[in-house]
Amino acid sequence: MMTMQNPMTEIATSKKAGDTLLSVRNLKKHFPIKDGVLQSTVGHVKAVDDVSFDIRRGETVGLVGESGCGKTTLSQCVAGLMEPTSGEVLFDTGRGGTLGPEDRIDRMSGKQKAKYRRNVQMVFQDNFASLNPRNLVVDIVGRPLRVHGEASGGLLTERVVELLEQVGLGRQHLYRYPHQFSGGQRQRISIARALALDPDLIVLDEPTSALDVSVQAQILNLLGDLQQQRHLAYLFVTHDLSVVRHMADRTVTMYLGRVVEHGPTETIFRDAQHPYTKALLAAKPDLDDDPDAPIATLEGTIPDPARPPKACRFHTRCPVATPDCGWEVDDIVRLLESDDTLFERLSGVSRKSELEAELAFETEEAACKLWEVLRSDRVPEAMREATEILDVKGSKLNVRFRDSDEIGLRALGSGHEAACVHAGRLS
Numbered sequence: 378m379m380t381m382q383n384p385m386t387e388i389a390t391s392k393k394a395g396d397t398l399l400s401v402r403n404l405k406k407h408f409p410i411k412d413g414v415l416q417s418t419v420g421h422v423k424a425v426d427d428v429s430f431d432i433r434r435g436e437t438v439g440l441v442g443e444s445g446c447g448k449t450t451l452s453q454c455v456a457g458l459m460e461p462t463s464g465e466v467l468f469d470t471g472r473g474g475t476l477g478p479e480d481r482i483d484r485m486s487g488k489q490k491a492k493y494r495r496n497v498q499m500v501f502q503d504n505f506a507s508l509n510p511r512n513l514v515v516d517i518v519g520r521p522l523r524v525h526g527e528a529s530g531g532l533l534t535e536r537v538v539e540l541l542e543q544v545g546l547g548r549q550h551l552y553r554y555p556h557q558f559s560g561g562q563r564q565r566i567s568i569a570r571a572l573a574l575d576p577d578l579i580v581l582d583e584p585t586s587a588l589d590v591s592v593q594a595q596i597l598n599l600l601g602d603l604q605q606q607r608h609l610a611y612l613f614v615t616h617d618l619s620v621v622r623h624m625a626d627r628t629v630t631m632y633l634g635r636v637v638e639h640g641p642t643e644t645i646f647r648d649a650q651h652p653y654t655k656a657l658l659a660a661k662p663d664l665d666d667d668p669d670a671p672i673a674t675l676e677g678t679i680p681d682p683a684r685p686p687k688a689c690r691f692h693t694r695c696p697v698a699t700p701d702c703g704w705e706v707d708d709i710v711r712l713l714e715s716d717d718t719l720f721e722r723l724s725g726v727s728r729k730s731e732l733e734a735e736l737a738f739e740t741e742e743a744a745c746k747l748w749e750v751l752r753s754d755r756v757p758e759a760m761r762e763a764t765e766i767l768d769v770k771g772s773k774l775n776v777r778f779r780d781s782d783e784i785g786l787r788a789l790g791s792g793h794e795a796a797c798v799h800a801g802r803l804s
């Protein structure tokens with residue numbers, strides 16, 4: 378006998394807490410670099426480069442990393458504000474079942490796409506830029522309701538009042554302009570607008586970074602309360618680890634366009650396995666469980682995302698790098714770029730591959746000088762060990778590095794993964 382399923386039960390069962398709401402798979406966003414009169418493409422900034430992670434219903438995922446690591450680009454791709462270069466963003470619009478190709482946001486039917494747009498909202502750090510200064514609060518918060526034909530006239534005003542009350546504001550604020558509010562109040566207005574269509578996911582891009590500490594705490598508490606009441610999921614983008622620890626169920630660490638570690642927030646804070654995550658935590662020693670833990674220092678600046686380092690992208694700054702972490706010709710070029718005298722005398726680099734090259738200098742002396750530098754403690758020991766052949770012929774120096782494999786995320790149990798040769802061995 379055929380059993381009929383109640384469509385409401387079907388929707389309810391397709392929206393269980395903990396179910397995957399959004400899935401990012403192998404996402405890349407590369408921005409072309411244009412040059413010359415003809416503005417031809419001379420390279421690409423690899424802002425997001427093969428990133429995968431999930432967000433479950435009702436949970437907060439914290440996305441952390443230094444400025445420029447790709448957090449904003451990734452969150453804009455998730456929110457549908459930017460087209461990825463490749464890869465997939467899947468979103469559960471209540472179709473039922475596990476996420477599949479039909480749930481790709483770039484392949485959704487018109488109706489499904491409209492549901493996705495309603496269900497994913499964004500709150501930005503700069504609320505001055507995101508709130509139209511010429512609009513009254515009633516228009517700003519009511520706009521999504523009007524655009525989606527949800528309410529008009531007196532009903533719309535009452536819905537806006539309800540939303541304002543949910544974020545700690547009220548009817549008295551309806552007919553004021555954004556500049557008449559403090560930064561914290563403006564963020565409450567942005568949150569009320571994001572709530573208007575009753576979304577499942579809000580992408581919060583540094584929502585408290587511009588606020589005073591006491592106001593930050595109020596906004597974080599508000600976001601926590603709203604999450605409980607409405608069963609919201611958050612993608613919380615921030616460079617502030619104390620915020621992540623307070624808010625996130627799971628934490629994703631990004632470095633130069635890649636995820637280097639992710640896992641339950643408590644595990645990440647207690648037992649980070651990637652040296653980059655450890656360095657970020659050490660930069661905030663007050664957050665570390667063990668106040669006596671050594672503070673890792675990071676050398677150098679973030680490399681150019683247009684030519685990220687090979688294998689582990691962090692190897693050029695890593696305090697525990699090994700010869701197998703991806704040393705290559707570009708590491709010598711970076712070294713030369715940081716030494717004016719040597720760099721001035723470099724006349725050319727002919728590469729046989731990313732691992733082998735001949736460096737030509739103007740003088741034999743300059744070639745010998747580089748040879749000495751490469752043998753000295755001015756380069757990391759791991760890089761010295763990774764150099765297989767090194768000879769000087771006149772003003773030319775030949776180098777070759779040992780090859781190393783791509784270092785992907787390694788499973789460490791209980792949803793914890795880290796992309797490091799030491800993962801599972803670092804304490």
Ligand SMILES: Nc1ncnc2c1ncn2[C@@H]1O[C@H](COP(=O)(O)OP(=O)(O)OP(=O)(O)O)[C@@H](O)[C@H]1O
Nearest residue numbers: 408422424442443444445446447448449450451682
């Ligand atoms: N439209 C664009 N065109 C070219 N490059 C871009 C563009 N947007 C971002 N980038 C570059 O992509 C990289 C990642 O930028 P993104 O803003 O995503 O990083 P972020 O981690 O959010 O940093 P921040 O916290 O400073 O915003 C940076 O090198 C940035 O310069």
